[in-house]
Amino acid sequence: MVFSEENQLDLGLGALFKAQYLRNGAAVAVESDGHALSYADLHSKALYLAHQIQRLCPCDETPVGILIPRGINHILGQVAVLYLGRSCVPLDFKLPDDHLNNMLHDIGTNLVICDQETTHRLPTFTHVLADHTIEAPGPSFEPLLKGPKSCSHILHTSGTTGKPKAIEIFAEGLINLLLDPSSFVKKGDRVGHITSVAFDASLVEIWGSLVNGATIVCIPMETVLDPLELSRQIKSLKLNVMQITTSLLNITAYASPSAFSSLETLITGGEAINVQTIRTIFEGGPPRRIINGYGPTECSVYTLWHPVSREEAQRGEIPVGKPFCNVQTCLVDENLIPVKAGVIGELLIAGAGVAGGYIGEPEKTAKSFVSLPHLPLHSNRGPGHIYRTGDLMRMDEDGVYYYIGRKDSQIKIRGQRVEIEALESNLVQLKAVSAAAVIKITPKGAGRNPFLVAFCVPISPCITAAAITKEYVERYTHHIVPRIEVVASLPLKTNGKTDRKELEHRYLAKITDSCMTSRYAGKDIGNVEAKLKALCVDILSLPTEDIDPTDDFMAMGTNSLMVAILLARINRTFGVSLGASKIYENPTLRSLTNLLETTQGHSTELTNEAEQELWLQDTQLGQHLRPLPGTVVDWEDVSEGRVFLTGATGFVGAFFLAELLRMPTVKKVACLIRAKDQAAGRLRLENVLRKYQIYSDLDKVVVLPGSFSEANLGLNRKDYDYYAEWASVVFHLGAKVSYVAPYSSHRMDNVVGTCNILEFASHKRPKATHYTSTIAVYGPTGLVTGTKFVHEDERPASHLAALHYDMGYAQSQWVAEAIAWNAIDNGLPVAIYRPGFVLGHSQTGVCNPDDFVGRVFASCMAMGRYPLLPNQRKEFVPVDYIVHALLHISKSKDNLGHAYNLVHPDKTHAIDLCTSFNLLKTICPYPMHGVTYTEWVQSLSLSPEDPLYPLVPMLKERVLGERTRWEVYENMVEYGRENLHKAIKDAPDILACGPMDQLFSRYLRSWLPTSCAN
Structure with a gap:
């Protein structure tokens, strides 16, 4: 047979190897442990082994298992099998025999190639011995060289989520990859073979070399796992091509940054690339090229590839590239x-x-x-x-x-959706972390709830978990905070990927030991701190040594659910009646201990007068702001169309952004997003849009990493000045919303943040600010003050007395709106919008699973009961109605200087809570019935899995006589609509907002428990 460059793609792997033998017979094909085989040697020994296989099992189609670790004998086995035109089944020799037996039985074979070390394995199977040291007799067997359409390999998935699947790999896919013009391997290369033979990437090392005339250099596992020794061997063995998984790359690069400097090509893949690691390699001495490869086993190793640049590493976002030919x-x-x-x-x-x-x-x-x-x-x-x-x-x-x-990879922790890979990406962006793996930990025992632990490898042994946590919290202010567990290295599986099961096992063992020790040590101890520490170890699932008296619980990954459980246990153990706000205000072991020691048996609440004084002082912020000379521009004008937006990663903000991007008059939208850099901010935005099933072209979006709670919005002065001049209009939709945190926790974001936004809008040139508040700024004024009706331009300041009985969020918005009214009084172009209770999109039915209403309805359907709350009403409105109304009102400068209650335009369509629950009862597939509020809350507290469980302290806390925070909203006021009607009278489509009772069925799927919704 004549081989030419033109007909290579028409050949199978066996024929391509034979072509290399005919061209380069004397060249070294494989080296291992001081031994070497030339292409001619490998050809003759493979023919001999193929003949032995054929003699023992003459069936042409039987796959052949290869139970030999990485080395010459394994490679010899693969060539022999392909010389028979059969399928190779590389096996992980570390797996137990019963596991291997099942895998081979399922694909219909009882034939395995072994070496001297594995001949005792799988005793019921037919064995063929591969031994490259045996001299092969002369050729007496002609290979059966099948074409590219044949199945060359059967590879098994790892089976980490169940039974391993056997994947049928065809030769043409491998050949297409290995002979691509951009091929990783070329003739004469020395290719490091470090990948487990059961892992698909090993085929690039083996067959990428054999079909291109390169040399395979086998490296033992003990060398691969020793970064310094691997670095030495790369140079001493004169390797110029190496492929390595992300996890191994992280370990090696941080121990020896210049380890890969002598390579021609370094290929990495298997897991998401670690940008910090790539930066380290570029700084320490990079190879000539670094390839980021991507591809599932089901698509023959690599599908996409990308040569990584130093600039991409510095920018913080590295693509996986474009497809192969x-x-x-x-x-x-x-x-x-x-x-x-x-x-x-x-x-x-x-x-x-x-x-x-x-x-x-x-x-x-x-x-x-x-x-x-x-x-x-x-x-x-x-x-x-x-x-x-x-x-x-x-x-x-x-x-x-x-x-x-x-x-x-998206999991839920107490109703909050978390992308594990995005969280890991955030962690490795930290200066202190070289590698990270995030695991969901579910402690054993009733009432113990799952949480996230981030196993972090620090860049220096002196870096502590507290230091990593501090940096993480400062950089990712509003992200979920995992527990940080510092480890020297991440354990690896055979395929070189992180062994997450092992990490989970280690941590569970550690916290079990800590809880036992803590419970024993805490018995019969009168010391408040010791008792409190025992509770924290048990409830927060923190190892004892991780709790320092000055550590912030919130910064250690404590969430609102854990606060709820801890609060209940503290009140029971110490005989006090603390509100949830006290945990947030005293978030360390020491401060909470001091609080308990001084207040046992006494009231711990601030007086109404003291709280009121704090709010009134904050309303004076921003009094210095004055309007700039000139008039406010028409932000939709052909020369304008540049929008500055906050809150784009919120529920309303995401839909608002999508609508802005559809407007032809909008040229660009600058989104202020809390993030380390533009890439991280864009990723956060994309994840939010996907969560709410919003598919928008983001070409018009400019991501600005910053925070409205910081001076200059967290921007450098040059950017701050530029965007203040650039922006045609400002929409401030961003806010912190917590149903249990106190005013002090909301102050920086909602109060100081609003002041900062107004200052930005008053800088460089005049521009309107459209500020989103909430109808909750009036608090439960209907019950407390007897008010029946509030006009839209009526200042919430006159309802101060009701504010004491509401949440910290509502209190912060009351103060923020007072600042906005002060700005209006001073002549600044500001409009205030107060949305009602925002439900899902009226067309798609997509809801916010994390809001209060969604949690209530989901919880009630899961329990089959709902609270009877007479004389209560929720101003339900669809999110798209809010967006369209706000946008329409904002288009006219005549609408500035007023407030707009974004409630249903037709008050006859407003429904009270009893009607809401009756509607839910009608459309819910489960039986439901009403119970008293007290009965309902007690049912919640018995179900830790309930989506409302984190809010139980707020729902149970009595704030006015026997009434809780929810019950005080009895006799709700009617919210005026005069300004709203006037502003949208020329928008009949907005005025025609449908009755809420007709929309409930559309939202049902979002509220149903997962098992039923699916």
Whole structure:
């Protein structure tokens, strides 16, 4: 047979290797442990081994297991199997025999190639011995060289989520990758073979070398796991190509930053790339090129690739690149419709490389390998063979892909959705962290609730968990805070990826020991701090040594649910009646101890007068602000159209942004987002939009990493001045919302933040500020003051007496709105908007799962009971109504200087709580009945899984006689609509907001318990 460059893609792997033997027989094919085989030697010994296999098992189609670790004998086995035209089944020799037996039985083989070390394994199987030291007799066997359409390998998934799946890999996919013009390996290269043979990436090291005339250099595992020794071996063995998983790369780079400096090509993949690690490599001495590779095993190792630049590493966002030749990719939304550039979607793959499916599992194959004739994708395996990766990505205008995370990596912690991979990405952006893995920990025992632990490898042994936590909290202010556990290194699985099960096991063992020790030590101790520490160890699941008297519980990952449990236990143990706010105001062991020691048996609440004095002092903030000369511009004018927006990552803000981006008069939207940099801010925004099923082109968006609670909005002075001059209008929708935290916790964001925004709007040139408040600023004034009706321009200041019985959030907005009214009085162009209780989108039905109303309805349906609350009304409105009304009002300068209650425009469509629950009862598939408020709250407290459980302290706390914070909203006032009607009278579509009772059924799916909704 004559081999030429033109016909290579028509050959199978066996034929391509034979071609290299004929061309370069004397060249070294593989080296290991001081031994070496030339291409000619490997060819002859493989022929001999193939003959032995054929003699023992003449069946042409039987796959052949290879139970040999990384080394010459394993490679010899793979070549021999392909010389027979059969399928290689590389096996992890560390797996137990019963596990291996099941894997091989499921694919229909009882034949394995072993070496001297593994001949005793799988005794019921037929064994063939591979020994490269045996001299092979002359050729007496002609290889059966199958073409590229043959199944060359059967690889198994890790099985971490169940039974391993056997994936049918075809030669053409590997050949397409290994002979690509941008191939990682070329003739004469010395390629480090460090990957487990059971892992798909090992095929690049083995067959990428053998079909291109390179040398495979096998490196033992003990060297691979020793960063300094690996660094030495890379240089002494004169390697110029190496492939390494992200986890191993992190370990090696931080121990030896120049380890890879002598390489021609370094390929990394398997997990999301660690930007900090890549920066370290560039600083320590990089190889000539670093390749970020991406691809599932089901698509023949790599699908996308990207040469990483120093600039990308410094910028903090590294893409996974573009597809290889003959590979087709597409991003789709949840309805499998292609998305535009810049929008996050699930990656689909077709073309060369897509596997045949999962052997013996037609249902799983049909779920992952799909037929989508409406997409412009064509498979080499025939029509309808497109692989759904489950990976979320976005693509830029140049066709470059950016990895976002797994669809199934999103978990819920007490109702809050968390993207594990995004959290890990945030952690490795910290200066103190070189690598991180985040695990959801579920402690054993009733009433113990899951939480997140971040296992962090610090850049220096002297860095503590407290230091990492401090940096994390400062940088990611509003993100969920995981527990930080400092570890010397992350344990690895055989395939080089992080062993998350091992981390979980270690931590569970550690906290179990701590809880036992703490309970024993706390018995019969009168010391308040010791008792309190014992409670913290038990409830917060913190190892004893991690609790310092001055550590902030909130900064250690304590969430509102844990506060609720801790509060109940403290009140019971110490005989006090603390409110939830006291935990937030005294968040350390020492401060809480001092509080308990001085207040046992006494009232701990601040007097109303003291609280009131604090609020009134803060209302004087911003009194210095004065309007600039000139008039406010029409922000939709052809020369304007530049919007400055806060709160884009909130529920209302996300839909508001989407509507702005649809407006042709809007040229750019600058979104102020709490984030380390633009890349992190953009990722946060994309995740929020995806959460609410908003698919918008973000080309008009400018992400500004900053915070309205900081001076100059957290921007440098140059940017602050530039955007103050640039902006045509300011929409301030951002706020902190907590149902249990006190005024002091909201003050910086909601009070100081509003003042900062007004100052920004009054800088450089006049521009209108559209500030979003809440109807809650009036508090329970109907019950407390007897007020029946409030006009829109009526200042909340006159309802101060009611404020004492509301939450810290409402109190902070009362103060913030007072500051906004002061600005209006001083002549600043400001409009105030007070949304009612915002429900989901009236068309899509998408709701905010984290808001109070959503939690209440979901909880009530799960329990089958709801509270009977007479004379109470919630001003329910759809989120799209809020967005359209706000936008319409903001377009006219005549509407400035007023407030607008964004409640239902037709007051006859407002429904009270009893009607709301009756509607819910009608459409809910579960039986429901009403109970007294007290009965209902007690039911909540018995169910730690309840979405309302974190809010139990607020729901139970009696603030006015026997009434709780919710019960004081009896006899609610009617909110005026005069300004609203006047401003939207020319917008009949907004005035035609549908009755809320008709929308409830649309929202039902969002409120239903997951088991029923699915």
